[in-house]
Amino acid sequence: METKNAEANVSTPSNFIKNIVNEDLKSGKVSQVVTRFPPEPNGYLHIGHAKSICLNFELADEFKGRTNLRFDDTNPVKEDTEYVESIKADVAWLGFEWDGLFFASDYFEEMYNRALVLIRKGLAFVDDQTADEIRETRGTLTQPGTNSPHRDRTVEENLALFERMRAGEFKDGERVLRAKIDMSSPNINFRDPIIYRVVHAHHHNTGDAWCIYPMYAYAHPLEDAIEGVTHSICTLEFEDQRPFYDWVIRECEMPNVPRQYEFARLNLTNTVMSKRKLKQLVDEKAVDGWDDPRMPTISGLRRRGYTAESIRNFAREIGVARSYSVVDAKMLDHFIREDLKLKALRTMGVLNPLKVVITNYPEDQVEMLEAENNSENPEMGNRMIPFSREIYIEQDDFMENPPNKYFRLFPGNEVRLKNAYFIKCNDFIKDEDGNVVELHCTYDVETKSGSGFTGRKVKGTIHWVDAKSAVPAEFRLYEPLILDDEEGEEGASFLENLNPNSLQIVQGFVEDNMKSANPHDKFQFFRHGYFNVDPKYTTPDHLVFNLIVSLKSSFVL
Ligand code: ATP
Ligand code: MG
Numbered sequence: 001m002e003t004k005n006a007e008a009n010v011s012t013p014s015n016f017i018k019n020i021v022n023e024d025l026k027s028g029k030v031s032q033v034v035t036r037f038p039p040e041p042n043g044y045l046h047i048g049h050a051k052s053i054c055l056n057f058e059l060a061d062e063f064k065g066r067t068n069l070r071f072d073d074t075n076p077v078k079e080d081t082e083y084v085e086s087i088k089a090d091v092a093w094l095g096f097e098w099d100g101l102f103f104a105s106d107y108f109e110e111m112y113n114r115a116l117v118l119i120r121k122g123l124a125f126v127d128d129q130t131a132d133e134i135r136e137t138r139g140t141l142t143q144p145g146t147n148s149p150h151r152d153r154t155v156e157e158n159l160a161l162f163e164r165m166r167a168g169e170f171k172d173g174e175r176v177l178r179a180k181i182d183m184s185s186p187n188i189n190f191r192d193p194i195i196y197r198v199v200h201a202h203h204h205n206t207g208d209a210w211c212i213y214p215m216y217a218y219a220h221p222l223e224d225a226i227e228g229v230t231h232s233i234c235t236l237e238f239e240d241q242r243p244f245y246d247w248v249i250r251e252c253e254m255p256n257v258p259r260q261y262e263f264a265r266l267n268l269t270n271t272v273m274s275k276r277k278l279k280q281l282v283d284e285k286a287v288d289g290w291d292d293p294r295m296p297t298i299s300g301l302r303r304r305g306y307t308a309e310s311i312r313n314f315a316r317e318i319g320v321a322r323s324y325s326v327v328d329a330k331m332l333d334h335f336i337r338e339d340l341k342l343k344a345l346r347t348m349g350v351l352n353p354l355k356v357v358i359t360n361y362p363e364d365q366v367e368m369l370e371a372e373n374n375s376e377n378p379e380m381g382n383r384m385i386p387f388s389r390e391i392y393i394e395q396d397d398f399m400e401n402p403p404n405k406y407f408r409l410f411p412g413n414e415v416r417l418k419n420a421y422f423i424k425c426n427d428f429i430k431d432e433d434g435n436v437v438e439l440h441c442t443y444d445v446e447t448k449s450g451s452g453f454t455g456r457k458v459k460g461t462i463h464w465v466d467a468k469s470a471v472p473a474e475f476r477l478y479e480p481l482i483l484d485d486e487e488g489e490e491g492a493s494f495l496e497n498l499n500p501n502s503l504q505i506v507q508g509f510v511e512d513n514m515k516s517a518n519p520h521d522k523f524q525f526f527r528h529g530y531f532n533v534d535p536k537y538t539t540p541d542h543l544v545f546n547l548i549v550s551l552k553s554s555f556v557l
Contacts, residue, residue: 012058015320017261021063021231030230033065037091037098038072038223041083041204043275044290044297045090047311047332048266054315055263056233057096068227069098073105074219076203084204086290090298095308104223105205111214111222112166114252115177115196119158123251124195125151126161127178134176137183138191144184145191151180162196168211170198179218181247189244193217221245225254232258235265236322266318267326270480271296272494286498287481291536293546294481294502304478305522305532305548310335329480333549340522340530340548342377348385348418348463349525349545351475351508353392355467358423360442361389366468370450371419374524385511387420390467392509397462398439400428407460409439415460418526422447422458463526470509473543476534477504510543517543527551 012018024030035056039045045053060067069091073079091098118124127134127148139145153161165175177196185191195218200211214222224232232245239262249257267273272281273296281287281295290297293304301311314335318327348371366388373380398409409415414424420443427440447453484497510525517523519535529550537544 012062012316013319016322017055017231017233017263017320018059018062020261021059024230025063032230033060033063034068034228034230035060035065035233036068036070036224036227036229038070038104038220039087040072040075040078041080041087042075042078043083043279044086044299046273046275046278046298047268047271047296047301048273050094050298050311051266051315051318052233052235053091053094053096054312055320057098058316059231059233065230066099067096068100068102068229070100070102070223070227071104071205072216072220072223073103073203073205074214074216076199076201076213079204081204086299090302093302093308094298094311100227102223102227103205104219105203107219107223107226108206108210108214110226111219112212114222114254115162115214115218116159117252118179118195119162119177120155121251122155123180124177125153125158125180126165127151127176127192127194128174129176131173134178134194138188139183141188145188147183148178148192151192165196165198165212166210168200172198172200174198177212179244179247187240187243189217189241190247193244217241217244218248221248221258221260222252222254224258224260225249225252225256228256229258232260234260234262236262236324237265238262262322263320264322264324267324268296268329268332269326270329270482270484272482277494280495281481284495286495288536293476293534294478303532303535304546305520305530306332306336307339307522310339313339336530336549337551340524342374344374344522344524344530345380346372346374346524346526347511347514348465349473349475349508349510349514349523349528349531350392350394350463350465350470351477351506351525351528352395353508354395354398354436354439356391356393356423356439356441356464358389358391358443359426359440363389365389366466369419369448383513385419385513386466386469388466388468391417391464392467392470393439393462393464395436397460398425398428398436400436407458408462409441409460413460414458415462416447416449416458417443418461418463419449420464421445421449465509465511467509469512471512471514471543473508473510473514473545474537475506475508475531475545475547477506477547478502479504510545514543522548524551 037053037056057067127150137146176194178192181190183191196212199213242260245260291299291303314332366386368384369387370382371385402410409425414422423441423443425441428436429438431437479502481502483499517533519533521533524530530548531545534544534546
């Protein structure tokens with residue numbers, strides 16, 4: 001069989017959509033599954049889209065079907081080729097290869113012709129009412145709407161007016177084409193919905209060829225039918241649209257009949273997940289672009305250091321259901337830890353450096369010490385790291401007056417330096433403001449790591465880097481961008497809920513072997529967590545690391 005996706009044949013958990021597909025294949029209703037991922041190119045993709053991408057691609061893949069990437073570009077005002085390119089890059093990076101690459105705008109002529117079919121059948125009419133008038137006469141959930149005074153135009157009149165709409169004779173909002181269904185239908189979507197509007201705007205794909213554009217609810221079913229999509233999977237808010245979806249397919253006399261199925265969208269704790277809001281964060285410069293590592297965009301997650309595999313595993317684990325839920329963002333962290341556990345080099349980095357002078361270590365001596373690259377994966381081998389008279393440790397690993405159970409350095413105490421020796425603190429120096437700026441320690445040559453020394457034990461092990469050879473590095477530490485979990489999707493106040501500590505930048509040091517690190521290399525810094533070399537701000541002489549996730553988690557899957 002074809003193995004086009006990142007992990008072809010991977011078995012995904014069962015879900016209700018998969019069961020439907022199984023039945024349809026068994027009963028012969030469909031012979032090959034065709035799905036699509038249909039983003040509107042009006043922003044960058046986010047982790048919610050990743051759920052939909054994994055679902056559509058993996059479903060088709062599992063049943064030897066096809067998946068199209070189709071841009072739902074029917075709204076010229078908000079769409080842009082920058083978004084088209086980013087979406088293609090993100091889907092490919094996630095590990096999926098589309099069969100067809102399509103644009104809804106390529107079907108504008110066919111959509112127009114299908115509207116003519118509706119007009120000729122007396123199922124669509126040109127309305128002169130304003131948008132406000134149309135809204136006001138729509139009725140409510142409990143009250144029927146009222147017919148437009150233009151509803152009974154003849155077919156000839158409607159054909160002529162629709163042609164003039166296309167020809168550019170009307171200004172924006174002056175005329176619309178509406179389906180003619182039932183203004184008293186209990187389903188508001190059946191109350192003569194607008195299917196075409198006049199918009200004099202340049203389109204990223206069709207340029208100025210059109211000044212009328214189809215509405216989403218009319219265009220989407222046609223796009224699916226034109227491509228031979230069998231299972232059109234969307235999120236639950238489109239459930240009420242399904243009868244109109246079927247109406248369009250039937251009345252436009254489309255030879256292929258796709259079926260729409262809805263599932264619950266992904267919501268994550270402490271996360272805004274709507275392109276509109278994410279765009280607002282970008283436009284108001286609350287973040288460093290769509291790929292800011294705090295953003296839940298695919299590009300943000302990638303820059304932060306999440307791997308495609310961890311996102312795919314996450315998408316599978318959360319599953320596909322019809323019930324509303326909010327997923328704990330810690331679950332995503334779980335999957336990146338799992339993915340990097342055996343792959344990432346474990347190394348030492350000091351984020352908030354405090355200098356230590358080892359007073360009994362020979363002045364000009366440098367020795368190379370052996371260190372494991374990954375204690376859980378011996379196949380990753382060992383490396384040699386320099387050690388000499390001056391090193392850096394974390395400021396937090398020393399306290400002048402420690403509380404009970406503090407096992408790190410304090411005057412008179414001894415600790416183990418990871419991969420090196422025991423050192424004992426004898427003295428410290430403070431600056432004018434009373435900050436400790438330097439420790440004086442002695443080391444015990446007998447206690448070398450790996451030497452089998454059993455003379456005595458110490459309770460604390462701390463990390464360090466050799467001061468002379470260490471490479472300066474910037475560490476960017478992240479917290480959730482949004483503080484409040486309770487915020488509803490439509491609340492306008494999320495910008496007021498931004499976490500002021502979502503980004504903290506500190507300057508420290510890493511081992512000298514990190515000089516050769518490349519953008520997107522991933523490391524575990526001992527006792528800190530997993531980090532990714534930032535692709536945007538790293539230069540040949542300035543290393544920048546993004547914290548992907550800390551080591552510890554209270555989250556249990
Ligand atoms: P947003 O509301 O974030 O702007 P959207 O639904 O308007 O998203 P589209 O570009 O229309 O964005 O979405 C493309 C596909 O992704 C659709 O099929 C949509 O249902 C799906 N999708 C969007 N958001 C989510 C989500 N949070 N969870 C699962 N699927 C999603
Ligand atoms: Mg949308």
